[in-house]
Amino acid sequence: MQSVSCQIMREIENSAFALGHSPESLMRQAGKRMAETLLRYYPCSRHAIAYLGKGHNAGDALVILMHLAQAGWRVELRLSTPLDQLAPLTGKMYDELRVSPLDAPPAVTNSTLLLDALLGIGAEGPLRPPLSDAAAEMNTLRQSFGCSTIAIDTPSGINADTGECYANSVLADHTLSIGFPKSGILTENALPQVGAISHITLDALTDQAPTTSPDNALSLITHQSLTRIKRPFDTHKGQAGRVGIWAGSAGMLGAAALCASAALKAGAGLVTLHLPSSLYPSITPLLPPEIMVALDTSPDSLLNKNYDAIVIGPGIGKPEPELEDALMDLISQTQIPMVIDADMLNVIARSQLLYNISKTAILTPHPGEMQRLMPTTTSREATAKLFSERYPCTLLYKGARTLVANADSPIFANSTGSPAMATAGQGDVLAGLISALCAQNYPPLEAAKTAAWLAGEAAMLALADGSESTETLTASSVISYLHHAFEAIPAKPPQPQSSANQ
Numbered sequence: 001m002q003s004v005s006c007q008i009m010r011e012i013e014n015s016a017f018a019l020g021h022s023p024e025s026l027m028r029q030a031g032k033r034m035a036e037t038l039l040r041y042y043p044c045s046r047h048a049i050a051y052l053g054k055g056h057n058a059g060d061a062l063v064i065l066m067h068l069a070q071a072g073w074r075v076e077l078r079l080s081t082p083l084d085q086l087a088p089l090t091g092k093m094y095d096e097l098r099v100s101p102l103d104a105p106p107a108v109t110n111s112t113l114l115l116d117a118l119l120g121i122g123a124e125g126p127l128r129p130p131l132s133d134a135a136a137e138m139n140t141l142r143q144s145f146g147c148s149t150i151a152i153d154t155p156s157g158i159n160a161d162t163g164e165c166y167a168n169s170v171l172a173d174h175t176l177s178i179g180f181p182k183s184g185i186l187t188e189n190a191l192p193q194v195g196a197i198s199h200i201t202l203d204a205l206t207d208q209a210p211t212t213s214p215d216n217a218l219s220l221i222t223h224q225s226l227t228r229i230k231r232p233f234d235t236h237k238g239q240a241g242r243v244g245i246w247a248g249s250a251g252m253l254g255a256a257a258l259c260a261s262a263a264l265k266a267g268a269g270l271v272t273l274h275l276p277s278s279l280y281p282s283i284t285p286l287l288p289p290e291i292m293v294a295l296d297t298s299p300d301s302l303l304n305k306n307y308d309a310i311v312i313g314p315g316i317g318k319p320e321p322e323l324e325d326a327l328m329d330l331i332s333q334t335q336i337p338m339v340i341d342a343d344m345l346n347v348i349a350r351s352q353l354l355y356n357i358s359k360t361a362i363l364t365p366h367p368g369e370m371q372r373l374m375p376t377t378t379s380r381e382a383t384a385k386l387f388s389e390r391y392p393c394t395l396l397y398k399g400a401r402t403l404v405a406n407a408d409s410p411i412f413a414n415s416t417g418s419p420a421m422a423t424a425g426q427g428d429v430l431a432g433l434i435s436a437l438c439a440q441n442y443p444p445l446e447a448a449k450t451a452a453w454l455a456g457e458a459a460m461l462a463l464a465d466g467s468e469s470t471e472t473l474t475a476s477s478v479i480s481y482l483h484h485a486f487e488a489i490p491a492k493p494p495q496p497q498s499s500a501n502q
């Protein structure tokens, strides 16, 4: 989903108004869809307090409160301006809601949602009083009581075009971005203020795709922009994709098990893990029974097994020089989709052979691995752009806002995820996920985007229903929630395409 400047967003809205759509109908749809999003991600909360400015951003929040109240939530609001200064449409929503504003800071718990509706795309410059006082109150409640802050459209106090964060801006855990994502909220600089992003579509705007985008603007990976390939009824396991995995070593067998388990749970028909036989007794208890193990093979055997996708790297440690050479030979010869992860990235960095990596490869570095592959001092976005211009493969640059790109694409920023994912094993799961999607004929770029979105969404859903907390979420819990995440992606029948097709 292409990001836009506030000015382009205004132009898109104006085109919709010129076609006969009213601001009120857009506001009502935005508010309803945002309430549905909150019910998906925060079903246990049941208490929301909206902090209102005077513009239409506040009107959106009032519509949200109406829907949450209908769902049985306790809803409250804090006004920052006298009632007679509300924009007329916002005043209309206020009258409809019929909830008296609180005249003092509210009583909250850690499950309370604070809705930041102080400013949207009408914001100009740093927050001025009294909105800056309201923002400070929200940040204090979040900090002191562990409430979650949800920004409506944009977090108040950040420049939605550039991502500049002004003093006392609202710290959001989750931003509900309306219509099209504003370019500033996708920047690395704004990440701590923005959190996860949910894209709220407006029907009146779906035909109004922006014709221009700010220079170097990122695109957002959302479930609406992904496609889940629907299987024909007569699919057999060979057609569902064969994945071969070269992973694991003494002391790091968990990485191999997580990668293989994720590939299995992401729909690969056959998953085979290649291991030395000495490690077989140790890994057996960690593997689901559906996973096959090929013992004592050499790297080149991965080329002779009819795999549709392979993964190389999770938990391999530092290979002996001979094995390192054999692995490099393998990846320079392979034309099938191939996920290169973890220590294999370090092997590539040492070999200086990045240019030899095929277009069908997906490299998944975290920032440390990226520094070894291509040392830079630029921002993450600039690094991803430079990398994808320089090398033919697809890049998935891990981080709280994972970036995905290749030479033919813009830079995509993932919308899902949680700080709870800052645990070991999440990268192994991601590598397995990407490989399973590649094996099911997702082109490499789509496989990388979809896998990043799915992993983050699965984590958010595991937290949403109370099955996990920030502290308890593990890579295994992400695997166990993948099915819920898959369900959110719209399905379509398979398109004939070559696996190298971008």
Ligand SMILES: NC(=O)C1=CN([C@@H]2O[C@H](COP(=O)(O)OP(=O)(O)OC[C@H]3O[C@@H](n4cnc5c(N)ncnc54)[C@H](O)[C@@H]3O)[C@@H](O)[C@H]2O)[C@@H](O)CC1
Pocket: 013, 022, 023, 026, 027, 028, 030, 053, 054, 055, 056, 057, 058, 059, 060, 087, 118, 119, 120, 121, 122, 123, 124, 125, 126, 127, 128, 129, 131, 152, 153, 154, 178
């Ligand atoms: N235009 C539309 O049709 C739609 C707009 N929507 C919502 O409307 C929002 C935009 O609404 P508005 O244009 O009313 O703008 P805002 O709701 O962002 O409010 C702008 C007002 O806030 C004040 N303000 C601006 N900068 C300030 C600052 N730094 N400190 C203190 N006060 C400041 C000014 O009085 C300005 O008029 C969007 O972000 C979105 O949430 C949605 O309802 C969907 C449809």
